[in-house]
Amino acid sequence: MSAELHCSQELLLQADFDGELDAAESASLQAHLQSCAICGPALLRLQRSRSLLARAPRFAAPARLRASVRELARSDPRSDIERVPRDHGFAARIRYLVGGAGFGALAASLLTFFMIGGPASYLAESVVDNHLRAMRSEAHLVDVASSEHHTVKPWFSGQIDFAPPVKDLEAFGYRLRGGRVDVVAGRDAAVLVYEAGAHKIDVSIQPRAAGSAPAELRGFNVRRFEDGEFTVWAVSDLNARELDAFVEHWRSTE
Amino acid sequence: MLESAPLLERHIEEKTLPGVTSFEVIATTHLDAAYSLARWLTRDSVLAEDVVQDAMVRALTYFAGFRGENPRAWLLQIVRNVALGKLGARVEPVSLDSPEASSGESLADTLTDGADGPDTALEREQDHRQVNELLNRLPVELRECLVLREIEDCSYKEIARIIDAPIGTVMSRLWRARQMLGDLVDEQEKSA
Numbered sequence: 285m286s287a288e289l290h291c292s293q294e295l296l297l298q299a300d301f302d303g304e305l306d307a308a309e310s311a312s313l314q315a316h317l318q319s320c321a322i323c324g325p326a327l328l329r330l331q332r333s334r335s336l337l338a339r340a341p342r343f344a345a346p347a348r349l350r351a352s353v354r355e356l357a358r359s360d361p362r363s364d365i366e367r368v369p370r371d372h373g374f375a376a377r378i379r380y381l382v383g384g385a386g387f388g389a390l391a392a393s394l395l396t397f398f399m400i401g402g403p404a405s406y407l408a409e410s411v412v413d414n415h416l417r418a419m420r421s422e423a424h425l426v427d428v429a430s431s432e433h434h435t436v437k438p439w440f441s442g443q444i445d446f447a448p449p450v451k452d453l454e455a456f457g458y459r460l461r462g463g464r465v466d467v468v469a470g471r472d473a474a475v476l477v478y479e480a481g482a483h484k485i486d487v488s489i490q491p492r493a494a495g496s497a498p499a500e501l502r503g504f505n506v507r508r509f510e511d512g513e514f515t516v517w518a519v520s521d522l523n524a525r526e527l528d529a530f531v532e533h534w535r536s537t538e
Numbered sequence: 539m540l541e542s543a544p545l546l547e548r549h550i551e552e553k554t555l556p557g558v559t560s561f562e563v564i565a566t567t568h569l570d571a572a573y574s575l576a577r578w579l580t581r582d583s584v585l586a587e588d589v590v591q592d593a594m595v596r597a598l599t600y601f602a603g604f605r606g607e608n609p610r611a612w613l614l615q616i617v618r619n620v621a622l623g624k625l626g627a628r629v630e631p632v633s634l635d636s637p638e639a640s641s642g643e644s645l646a647d648t649l650t651d652g653a654d655g656p657d658t659a660l661e662r663e664q665d666h667r668q669v670n671e672l673l674n675r676l677p678v679e680l681r682e683c684l685v686l687r688e689i690e691d692c693s694y695k696e697i698a699r700i701i702d703a704p705i706g707t708v709m710s711r712l713w714r715a716r717q718m719l720g721d722l723v724d725e726q727e728k729s730a
Contacts, residue, residue, distance in 0.1 A: 295709045298716070302687065304694050333716040336723065337688040340673060341648040341666035345573035349587050353569055353594050357562035360598050417606055 291322040301330045407469050408508070408517070412501045414466040414475070415486045415519040425484075426462030426477050436463045440474050448474035448489040449511060456533045458485065468517075478530075485520040485530055499524065507531050561601050564609040565594055571610060571690055572617045578685040579621040581674050583647050586621075593620040608696065615700045618682065625678065645670065672722050680715035687712055 291297070293316050299305050300313045317323050345353075418425045428439040437450040443465050452460070461477040461484070468488060476487040492515050499506060505527045507518040511534070518534070520527050572593065576586035593616045604612060645666055673681060682701060686692040697712075698705045 295713060298713055299694070299709065302694065302712075329720045330716055332723070333719045334688060336669055336672070336719065337684070339662075339665040340669040340689060341645055342689070343570075343574040343577040343583075343586075343647050345569045345590065346583075346587065346647060349573065349590060350566065350569055352591065353565050354562065356591075356594055356598070357560075357565050360561075413606075420605060420607075 289322045291320055291326070293320065293323060294326055297323050297326060298330060301327065301334075408498055408501050408506050410468045411466075411473075411486070411488050411517045411519055412504050412506065414468065414473075414488070415504060416502075418464070418466075418475075418477070418486065419484065425464070427464040429462040431460045431462075433460055436460065436476070439463060440465075444472045444474055446474070446491050446514075448476070448514065450476060451534060451537045453478065453530075453533055453537060456530075457481075458530060458533065473517075480520075480522060480526070480530065483520055483522045483526075485518055485522060485527070487534070488517040488519065489514050491515070509535070511535065561598060564613060565597070568610045568613050572613055575614055575617050575682075575685065575690065576621050577647070578673070578689070579618065579678060579682060580625065585624060589617060589621045589624055592624075593617040596620060608699075611692070611696045611699050614686070614690070614692075615702070618700055622678070672719060672726075675722060676715055676718055680711050680718060683708055683711040684715040684719070 293313065296305070296309070296313050297317070300310050305313060317327065427443075428436055430436050430439075431454075433450040433452045437447070440448055440450075440463060450460075450463070454460070458478040458480050461479055463477065464475050466473045466475050466488060468490060471490055474489045476489070478485045478487065489511075492510060492513055504519050504521060505524050507527055509516055509518075509531060516534070518527060518531055520530070522530065569590070572590050573586060576589040576593070577583060580586050580589060593613070597613055597616050600616065645663070648666060673684070676684065679701075683697055686697045686700060692700065694705050694708050697708045701708070703711075
């Protein structure tokens with residue numbers, strides 16, 4: 285075996301090579317590299333292993349495997365259970381019970397479908413899913429973090445092809461946390477995140493589309509309304525009255 | 539209930555829209571990555587297919603508890619566990635001097651773009667065979683890290699999740715894998 289010589293920085297050297305260091309760490313590693321007799325050759329070795337692996341075969345799933353996996357996904361009722369905690373509302377629990385009892389995808393989605401009433405609520409599901417996902421991961425909550433609506437509004441113009449209204453509601457006790465882009469029913473949605481005390485409100489905005497929505501879904505309150513050329517969804521764990529108040533403030537603010 | 543059938547169909551279709559990621563979308567989107575990892579771990583195309591099949595069945599049972607974050611890493615983690623289970627969870631002996639085990643291996647499941655002339659195709663085939671043999675001589679716990687990093691382009695964090703080990707372990711295994719690969723190449727060049 286070669287490489288008897290070791291440098292305490294070798295794993296950092298490798299992390300830099302793999303693009304895992306931030307700018308400051310990377311700069312100090314580069315400075316070390318200039319003066320280290322071990323790391324220079326070690327870097328060459330890393331580069332050689334990478335160019336070797338660039339010539340490795342790439343394997344693709346055989347067509348028959350692809351077909352059977354698709355078949356499995358389509359036929360198994362469990363592929364239709366949504367990724368929400370079981371204790372998250374009555375509908376999810378019923379769906380789980382029915383699915384678990386072996387009734388299959390048909391019964392399960394039929395039930396969901398009728399319980400919350402059709403395609404319009406599919407949109408609501410999608411909005412609530414996004415809200416849940418964002419709540420679970422602090423990092424995904426906002427793509428641009430700013431309490432300044434003058435910062436958030438232009439950010440969207442680089443991301444999506446419409447300009448959503450971004451409102452300053454601080455005066456009413458709703459602090460803007462930032463914004464992100466979600467996908468709702470296959471279309472981009474601009475999402476503004478406001479804070480009301482310990483509660484978060486997601487305001488999801490898309491160019492206007494027809495539809496209606498349930499007022500409550502899986503334990504979250506949901507409001508859907510039109511604002512100019514946009515359809516706006518507000519989702520929050522605020523109680524119904526408080527969310528109504530938020531919507532009222534939103535609508536009366538330019 | 540008669541009129542519910544077309545409605546239901548539409549409902550199911552809508553569920554596979556982007557952003558609502560159904561199991562089918564996850565499974566088919568990451569199928570090549572799943573197969574590739576299984577293939578590198580098992581070094582056998584038939585066994586790799588079995589592994590992916592079993593992994594998908596297992597993934598379905600876990601799907602209800604899946605939170606939707608990084609579906610690829612989630613799936614690869616399952617594939618990896620199934621593959622190691624099938625390999626008997628043993629740590630393979632490092633076969634520094636016996637590449638026979640893999641030299642007869644078929645590479646028929648390799649991706650090609652088909653646009654090359656016969657010479658390039660032949661060269662690439664030789665390339666593939668050579669790199670494949672070298673890589674297959676690494677012990678599985680080093681090979682998996684290297685394959686995930688260099689072929690599946692995973693971050694350290696993703697690798698750590700997939701192999702269920704701390705990032706420090708990922709870093710030192712990657713380092714050892716690369717050193718060992720370098721040694722194998724040196725050795726090969728010396729004997730040539």
